[in-house]
Amino acid sequence: xxxxxxxxxxxxxxxxxxxxxxxxxxxxxxxxxxxxxxxxxxxxxxxxxxxxxxxxxxxxxxxxxxxxxxxxxxxxxxxxxxxxxxxxxxxxxxxxxxxxxxxxxxxxxxxxxxxxxxxxxxxxxxxxxxxxxxxxxxxxxxxxxxxxxxxxxxxxxxxxxxxxxxxxxxxxxxxxxxxxxxxxxxxxxxxxxxxx
Numbered sequence: 766x767x768x769x770x771x772x773x774x775x776x777x778x779x780x781x782x783x784x785x786x787x788x789x790x791x792x793x794x795x796x797x798x799x800x801x802x803x804x805x806x807x808x809x810x811x812x813x814x815x816x817x818x819x820x821x822x823x824x825x826x827x828x829x830x831x832x833x834x835x836x837x838x839x840x841x842x843x844x845x846x847x848x849x850x851x852x853x854x855x856x857x858x859x860x861x862x863x864x865x866x867x868x869x870x871x872x873x874x875x876x877x878x879x880x881x882x883x884x885x886x887x888x889x890x891x892x893x894x895x896x897x898x899x900x901x902x903x904x905x906x907x908x909x910x911x912x913x914x915x916x917x918x919x920x921x922x923x924x925x926x927x928x929x930x931x932x933x934x935x936x937x938x939x940x941x942x943x944x945x946x947x948x949x950x951x952x953x954x955x956x957x958x959x960x961x
Contacts, residue, residue: 769784770784770787770788770794770798770800771783771784771787771794771798771799771800772798772799773799773800773801773802774800774802774940777802777940779802779940779941779943779944779947782943782944782947783800783802783940783943785947786943786946786947786950787800790817791814791817791818791946791950792814792817792943792946793813800939800940801939802938802939802940802943803938803939803940804938804939805870805871805936805937805938805939806870806871806876806936806937806938806939806941806942807867807868807869807870807871808865808866808867808868808869808870808871808875809845809846809847809850809851809867809868810847810939810942811871811875811876811879811880811937811942812847812850812851812854812861812865812867812879813847813850814942814943814946815854815859815879815880815883815946816850816853816854816859816883817850818880818946818949818950819883819884819887819888819949819953821853821854821857821859821883821887822853823852823853823856826856832852832855832856833848833852834847834848834851834852834855836852836855837851837852837854837855837856837861837863838851838855838861838863838864838865838867839863839864840864840865840866840867841865841867842867845867847867851865851867854883857886857887858886859879859882859883859886859887860879860882860883860886861879870936871936871937872933872934872935872936872937873923873931873932873933873934873935873936873937873941874906874907874910874914874931874933874934875910875937876937876942876945877910877913877914877917877922877923877945878907878909878910878913878914880917880922880945880946880949881913881914881916881917881920881922882913884949884952884953885916886961887960887961888953888958888959888960888961889958889959889960889961890958891956891958893916893919893920894919895915895916895919897915898915898918898919898925899929900914900925900929900930900931901925901928901929901930902930902931902932902933903931905933905934906931906933907933910933914931914933917945920948920949920952921948921952922945922948922949922952923945923948
């Protein structure tokens, strides 16, 4: 359709969510009218989506010098397109490691972990029933990510497939990441979560 911002999302299930996120300024394309929904998500792209999703800004900070991405992340490029997102993420300490490689491909468990960490650092989250959800591929998960993955399922941001698999080590596509961002923003909106 002529109103679609991207020409390569017409046949994917998450099309409407991607369009809505684009219209809300949360996600951007890859240029020339493409979103590349099947492209694998990089850490830089993931951080950009997360800080945009939760309106993470520098409004409450007063800097004595202009901040640089490398002030928080030693592997960053201060002139790269993602530098502003890393500055916002670093200043607000949303749980990213100092040795973050912006160009590394993020897996499903990577993005899930950092998305949940950011959301929980930004909002007063409700108490949830933490009855454990059995997953068939739990042994494939990074141990420190398991709690966030469990909470992501409780928050209805992620879900298991019919075989109770999460696929933690699968490289996440840009479409899958957008769907998770959409679900997280829906949770924040529907529960009227207050900013910390």
